[in-house]
Amino acid sequence: MTTETAARTLPRVTPRSFQHAGLLVVLVLIVAYAGVATDSFLSSNNLINVLRQVSVVAVIAAGLTLLMTAGGMDFSMGGNVAVTTAVAAQLLAHGRPAWLTLLVSIALAIVIGLVNGAVVTFTGVAPFVATLATATLLDGVALLVIDGMSVSIGEHLSTLGNGRTLGLPNLVFVAVLVLGLTALVMRYTTFGRDAFAIGGNEDVARLSGINVVRDKLLLYGLAGALAGLAGIMLLSRLAASSPGTGGLQLQLTAVAAVVIGGTSLAGGRGTVGGTVLGVLLLGVVANVLNLLQISSYYQQISVGAVLLIAAIANLVRRRRH
Template sequence: MTLTSAPAPAAKEDSAGPRRSVLAGVGGQNLSLVGALIGVLALFGLLNDNYLSLSNMQVIAEAATITGLLALVQTVVIICGGLDISVGSQVGVASVVSAMVFAGSGSNALLGMAAALAVGVLVGLLNGLVIVYGRVNPTIATLAGLAAYKGLAQLLSDGRAQGYVLNNDVFVFLGRGRIAGLPVMVWILIVVALAVHLLLKYTDIGRNIYAVGGNDTAARLAGININKYLVCVYVLVGVVAAIAGILLTARTGSGQPTSGSEGLELKAITAAALGGCALKGGKGGIGGTLLAVALLGALENGLTVEGINTFWQNVAQGALLVVAVVIQQRRNGERAVGLPH
């Protein structure tokens, strides 16, 4: 009896095996995001005939580029067990510096960009040193940076847009150029995403970043220099935030101390959380983050096209962040705060 009944379960396992392999490869979180993205596109496509047009898809992609860049590095920070709430303000400082140096150097675009990147390195290094050697909680340290860098951008610019860069071919190419039909900004996002993905998945550096976020004690015992990794990760954030600031300048035509950069930190954190990053560290990936960025961009554009009050976009982002955290807790089997086991 046992011999004749044994093959039945094996057959079920064989038939279910390929499905399990596909689900494991893609990830349940990513499949949920794909489904949500298709739903948003279908909904607004039915409500507005122009929503799914090629031109509007390019508008969504361009608008999501800066958020996407910040979400990518926010993903790396969260995987490493940290958080950076100051990314939006960093973008504002870099934007102002790029435009002011450009204007003050006789319209030298490369010098303006180099200055912005240098500021990004310094700001990221400062965040990392405060967190590591000042032993300040990353949330508190970067919350202070959010206020400080915003104030610095306003002091440098006197609270006004600075410079005018649309008379320069380099900035015009970055902000409005096309390569193979895609905006240059989108290509930059693709290149950065690919580089970060390769770093995390196929290098010892990436594996060590996951190890630091997953269990810093075990990582330290394994000989990983945790302080060095944390500082370098925050420097990476500063560099990519500077790139985003340069793109903001190119897109708007001038250095923006707050306009265009305010609220980016919430979008970046929301995208990373929706993409599957465990806020405790050690888990996450670039694919899920990019899908979440696309979802947020499609939702924001759809609300705008339908003439819905822009304040509702903030409500939607906050709600999505809560939903993402709740889903994570349920999947990880974590106890809800304040409730018994």
């Protein structure tokens, strides 16, 4: 075998192979700083609390990663979470069984996602505009459902929200399952490859035989389903639905995590691995700010700043490609 032939058979090591190396280094540095700055950060209770908190964001971010890879966007997932928690809380508070509550809540969330998909697909309205309008509408609906008051669910869903398996929160296992399935879909299925193709160029994807309308509706429906699941997870953790549960702040955190992880805002590129790192980074930063007793206002500032920086970096990377 000649040297040239051997070179062709070896895998090429490109900068793309280390596309998340910088993000991983930043995360490690922040964890190291937190471990030195506060003794409680590396405690098992605190780390478990961080994992429990980021699990909800991770499920939303998984749906967003797949949707944004296909060139879509759903800013109403946080509002969908708010409605799901409100409806589920009312059903449980009025004595409805948990299985019926889960079925109704997830079905409602899927319908909301499909409505978004239909509006975006059949009217041509920009996804950002359509779903932002839906988000505002859903936030109002959530307040109507709970009548602007906190609705407690008592011990319902406590096993999911506060239980542990093998020492880890049950919510973490749900998030890992969702992220793992999303990664498999994106990498190994025709549906996942079609999502990349649609995000790269929707017209070319349509001409190549991909059923763009069907896939876009499925993508938005899946995003709705995962928002509903995230709403159930959040309700199980908080044991109540209150004004402000879910909503735009949760949505922006998920979007920031996905964009930080390298998913293109223009579509055609995205990885679940990057999204996981983005979710962990934002979760750790929020936790560190709390432990250092820094005002919660700075948490919102940090999320906005990180999202802006990530968006600019995303654009620069796209232009280089």
